[in-house]
Amino acid sequence: MLMDLMVGVESKIDRSFSLLEEKFKLLANSISLTYLVVYGHFGNNNALQMARLVNLQIISKLRHDSALYFPDENPDSSKHSRRKYVDKLDYRNIPDKYLCKSAIEDEILSCIYQATPIHKEFAQALNVVILVKTNLKTNACSHVILFSSDLTLSFEKIIDYYKLRFQIEFNFRDAKQFWRLEDFMNLSQTAVTNASNLAFFMVNLSHHLLADFQQLNPGSGIIDLKAYHRDFRYREMLKMLPEIPEPILLTQIFAKLTALGRIHPVSTGVEPS
Numbered sequence: 001m002l003m004d005l006m007v008g009v010e011s012k013i014d015r016s017f018s019l020l021e022e023k024f025k026l027l028a029n030s031i032s033l034t035y036l037v038v039y040g041h042f043g044n045n046n047a048l049q050m051a052r053l054v055n056l057q058i059i060s061k062l063r064h065d066s067a068l069y070f071p072d073e074n075p076d077s078s079k080h081s082r083r084k085y086v087d088k089l090d091y092r093n094i095p096d097k098y099l100c101k102s103a104i105e106d107e108i109l110s111c112i113y114q115a116t117p118i119h120k121e122f123a124q125a126l127n128v129v130i131l132v133k134t135n136l137k138t139n140a141c142s143h144v145i146l147f148s149s150d151l152t153l154s155f156e157k158i159i160d161y162y163k164l165r166f167q168i169e170f171n172f173r174d175a176k177q178f179w180r181l182e183d184f185m186n187l188s189q190t191a192v193t194n195a196s197n198l199a200f201f202m203v204n205l206s207h208h209l210l211a212d213f214q215q216l217n218p219g220s221g222i223i224d225l226k227a228y229h230r231d232f233r234y235r236e237m238l239k240m241l242p243e244i245p246e247p248i249l250l251t252q253i254f255a256k257l258t259a260l261g262r263i264h265p266v267s268t269g270v271e272p273s
Contacts, residue, residue: 024054035059035150037165045122048149057150059161064091066145068117068128089117091143094130100155109134114155129155175199178206178222223263 024033036056038047043060051058062068068089098113113130127148134141148158175181179202184195210225217224235254238244245253 024056035148035161037161039165043147045119048122048124052149057148057153059146059148059150059153059158061162062119062128062145062147064143064145066119068115068119068126068145070115070117071125089115091130091132092141094132104136107136109136112155112159116151124149125151127151127153127158129158131159171200171203174203174206174222178226179203221263 034057036051037059040061040063042058043062047060048058070087070089094111094113094115098115099111100114101112103110111132111134113132115128115130116125117128118125127150129146129148130143131146132141132143146158146162172181175196179199181196181199184192184199186192186195206222206225209229210220210222213225213228214220231254238250238253244250
C-alpha cells in the first residue's frame with residue numbers, strides 16, 4: 001500500500017510537471033515568471049526539482065513535524081568526516097537570532113522566524129519561514145512552516161506570495177459554487193474550454209460588479225448579487241399589466257422582487273435602473 005501511494009504521488013507530480021512545462025513554454029515569451037507557489041502536498045524535493053528544471057523558484061509549505069537541521073558552522077577540519085546534520089530545530093525553542101518579527105494581540109503572541117536549515121529529503125538548503133503562535137494564558141503553541149528554494153527571498157515576500165495561492169482556491173470555489181464549473185456536461189475539448197472559460201469569466205465579472213454593489217449593500221455576496229440581477233427579469237411581467245403602476249409603487253414592487261433569493265436584506269439605496 002505504501003508503494004502504491006508513493007507511485008500515485010510520483011505520477012501526480014509527473015503529470016503536473018508535464019502541464020507546468022507546457023504552460024511555461026506558452027507564457028515564456030509574454031510573461032516573465034519567477035516563482036511557483038504550490039500547496040503543501042507538493043512541499044517536497046521532487047516538486048522543488050521540477051520547478052528548477054524550468055528555472056522557477058518554488059514556494060510551498062512543509063509538514064508541521066518536518067525535521068530541520070542547522071549545518072555545522074564550525075567544522076573541525078582535522079576530521080576526515082564531518083557531521084552534516086548537527087542541531088535539530090526545536091519549534092518550541094527557536095533561537096532568538098532567527099526572530100524577524102513578533103507581536104501580541106488578544107493575548108496571542110505571534111512570532112515569525114527565518115532561517116536556512118537543511119532537510120534530509122531535500123537536495124539543497126531551504127529558505128524557511130516559521131510562523132509561531134502562542135496563547136499566553138494556556139501556553140498552547142502552534143506553528144506553520146513555509147519555505148522557498150530562493151535563499152535570498154525575504155520572509156515578508158514568502159508569506160505574501162503564499163497567501164496568493166488562496167485566491168486561486170477561492171476563484172475555483174466561486175466558479176464551482178456559483179457558475180456551474182462542476183455541472184457542465186460537455187465532452188469535446190472546445191466545448192469544455194468554452195464552459196470553463198465562461199465560468200472563470202463570470203467569477204471576474206461578478207467580483208467587479210460586487211465591488212460597486214457592496215457600497216450600497218455592505219456584507220452582500222455573490223448570491224445577493226445574482227438574485228438582484230436575476231430579478232431584473234421580473235420587470236418584464238409588469239409590462240403585462242393593463243395599466244403601469246405609479247413610479248413609487250413600481251419601485252416598491254421591484255424592491256420586493258429583488259429580495260427573492262437573497263441572503264442579506266435589500267438596501268433602500270438600490271433603485272431600478
